Amino acid sequence: MKTLLFILAMWSPRGRAEDEKTVAGDELLLIERIKQGDEQAFMVLVDRYKHKAYRIAYRFTDNAEDAEDLSQEAFLKLYRAIGSFKGESGFYTWFYRILVNVCIDYTRKHKKTAGADLRSRERYGNGELTPEDCEDHRADADPAAAVFNLELSEKVAEEIAALPDRQQQVFILRHYEGFRLREIAEMINCAEGTVKAHLFRAVCTLKERLSPYVFGNEGR
């Protein structure tokens, strides 16, 4: 019974709010320790944010090695700039802003053009690619379907990468990472209405470009 009450308390809105407050307080202490040069405190923060940081960087780069490099670069920038964190915005917003800027610099240097890469189907035909390579699509029993899905997946990544910078940032942060529009507005330093407009345009573009692949001969 006590366990049940404890679980209910943890899941009640008040319980969660207090939990968030504790986390924020805990982070402020960690930040103060990092400001004094405590690397262990820094690694605690790294452990807390590295998974999400890596995932966001991967969305921007579509490459594991670059995602690792960029997310680490963001943490190093955070360490260097921690003295300037005044606590006026949330810590995670501040950190993700650093991360997004690192990713933007990367995408500007490595802007992909749609259709520039060799298609998976061609690579499969050349024998360069096997269904085992299609890590995300191993569940597909049909090897051809696995390759098609991989190709579609690549096409999605390609079209997202081809979006204008701001649309790409807003779309990745909203669609994949689930940030609210007002949080994104804070991260990329613009008005919420502008974020809405970017999201709308990004969705329209993706719908237009991906429809032929998704619906094929369905005629939509």
Added chain:
Amino acid sequence: MKNCRSYQENLALYAYGELSGRDKAELEHHLVECDGCRQELETLERILGVVSSKTVPERSPAFWSAYNAKLQARLKAEQRAAAPRRMSIQDRLKTLVADIGRTFRVRPVPAYAFIAILLLAGFFVVTRIHSPDPSRIAMVPDQTIQKVPHETPAPPDADGIRKPDTKVPSTETVMSVELADALVLQELALLAELGEDLVLLQTDQEITREIQMLADVVPS
């Protein structure tokens, strides 16, 4: 009355759960009545579903351990690289500019201008302090600047006793010629202002004679 196009602009926000209040209620009411907009929403949701299928590969615990180790190594390398390096003049200037910018809440360019003005003002003050009044110098002809022989006290004898009133003629320069000249010029200019008659001494004999006359007039 809104048309379908204006409703469709809100479909993306609706699909992400970012529409609320009256806008949401109006759109939902319209969707019940309009087949075209309902189909558009279905298309959108299907495309976004395909976009969601693009996942980030899961990484193993070993990857994350290596991730931390790499990050710590990068941090150490940065600290090593930064530690022995002394700040260059340019870096110091940049730091100074940044400090001034923060203190006076000005941008870097005005801060540079501020430094330039300070340097100019400093130079002006120093040159004013160390140079004689040019208006006085202008009154004095160059020929008056002469080397004047003078006497120095005799050195102590073997017992270390200095004999009183014993003077030894000397032509040794006891102060820099420039400073001595400047002082003489100032004195002459002052005398000229007071209406004293100035005699131009051009040869060593004339100077010696004038000194001798002064010695006779002034009681020892």
